[in-house]
Amino acid sequence: MTASRPGRDFRLLWSATVTSRFGDSLRTPALALLAATVTRDPRVIAAVTVAGQVPPLLLGLLGGVYADRGDRRRTMALVDGVRAVVVAALAVAVALDRAGVAVLVVAAFLLAALGTFFDAAAFALLPSVVPPEELPRANGRLQAGTAVAGGLVGAPAAGVLFALSAPLPFAVDALTFTAAALLTLTLTPTPVPPPDLRRSCTFGRHRTGHKRHKGDHNCKIAGKGAGAGVRFLWGERTLRGVALVTAGSNLAISGLIAVLVLYALEVLRVPPVGYGLFAATAIVGGVAGALGAGRLAARLGTVATLRVVLVGQTVALTGLALARHPVPGGLALAGFAAGGAVWNSLAVAYGQRHVPPELLGRVGAAQRLVGMVTAPVGAALAGFAGAAYGVAPVAGAAAVVFALVSVAGWWALRPRSG
Known part of the structure; x- marks a missing residue:
């Protein structure tokens, strides 16, 4: 099978995702370096890391609900826009020498929380951008692009930018979030099924009377709620x-x-x-x-x-x-x-x-x-x-x-x- 040429919307989505990932790869190590300049207490530095790990566990399901209730393209753009504001504010705080431990913890938590909403919307948007048979290849291209942007380009650049000026990696991250939001808005709008729809679905084992049998069956899945x-x-x-x-x-x-x-x-x-x-x-x-x-x-x-x-x-x-x-x-x-x-x-x-x-x-x-x-x-x-x-x-x-x-x-x- 020959690889098909990706369509316009996928190229835009790929560009937005890779651009955003590049900014993430600058901010994450810079945040750790900044925490180390504020304190050498490993417990405090660990608290900044934990603040970025907790939101997906707390808010992940809520992010999925929100992604199913509106235009996923606009959701991604809105989230990236808000993240740009948060990181820009962090860059200003660093420049003014006001980025204490509390500021770092709050910033890490907010960015990770917003990321859960973005991830849910991005997962749900891709099937409307590429045909079903192209989803494995499309996901692979997204992974490859983010790996190169994050691991081979962004991570090495983060230390250099931080050494030049501590606010610099955060300012660049704000620009990448802004660019990603604008790219996402240029995607073709796609209809979203109503969130209160009840759908007959097919999966698993079915029940007849009091016995379970292998095979497919219709089951009712409520459309509302996580x-x-x-x-x-x-x-x-x-x-x-x-x-x-x-x-x-x-x-x-x-x-x-x-x-x-x-x-x-x-x-x-x-x-x-x-x-x-x-x-x-x-x-x-x-x-x-x-x-x-x-x-x-x-x-x-x-x-x-x-x-x-x-x-x-x-x-x-x-x-x-x-x-x-x-x-x-x-x-x-x-x-x-x-x-x-x-x-x-x-x-x-x-x-x-x-x-x-x-x-x-x-x-x-x-x-x-x-x-x-x-x-x-x-x-x-x-x-x-x-x-x-x-x-x-x-x-x-x-x-x-x-x-x-x-x-x-x-x-x-x-x-x-x-």
Whole structure:
């Protein structure tokens, strides 16, 4: 199958997303650097990080409801416009030397909270921009673009800009949010189904009398409220399996990420000057995986590719846990990141293709909430275990957990029978 040329609306959406991601990659490390200049208390610095992690857990489902109640294009533009104002205000506070700890915590919380509304609307908007068969490739292109803009361009530039002038990365971020909002407004308006619609849907097992039978059936999904998205996610077998596997794998992945720098320096013997290059292998692998996701899905099928990816990532993570040299460790990390990019692209695309349009925002929000809820647990467990037993056993434990999740995922994503 030959790759089709993306349409005007997708090019605009891609440009807006990548521009916004570039700004994020400037602001996030600059915020950490700014916190370190305000205080050296690790508890306070951690509070800034936590302030940016809590809103998706608290407001994720609400963001999905809002995304299903209006023009998703305007929602994204409005959110980016408000984020531009918040970051511009932060830049002014930094320039005036008024950016204390409270200001940083509030800014991190507000930006993350607004991001939950943007993510829900973006997830629901893409299916109206590209045809269903192009969703795997479109998601891959979005992932590849944001990885390059964020990891290969933005992150290295953040430290340079901050060193030149502390307010500079925040001012640039405000400009990128403004540009992204204007690009999003130029998208072709698309109709949104009424939020109070009740839709007959098809999924899972059905009940006749008091017995359950395999097969498809009609079920009523209420159109109002965040619970509609949760109910649909839980009732569709494959969507439920993808969400639970994502949650289980994130438990292992977040634990690995929490100790990755120490594992690279102490176990793989990566020289400190070469750590940036080692970390870049993950970005390169992720870009390659994102660009190849659509081709794999076209050849094997979306769900079959997800099952194969689990096996490949298990092999790669096991190789990383066994590696004792930077080269095989870097190759294993690149392979694992490539699989992660394929998984993320195709998991999103599957949901976008199989969820009713009026529920896209809420189901997408429910998927993200389930997937991310285990991440802080994995990071915390890895921190305690690393302090007690060393980082090498943590990497081994992450590989074991991921292997168990992969076995469960292989079964959960099995083809339907009957």
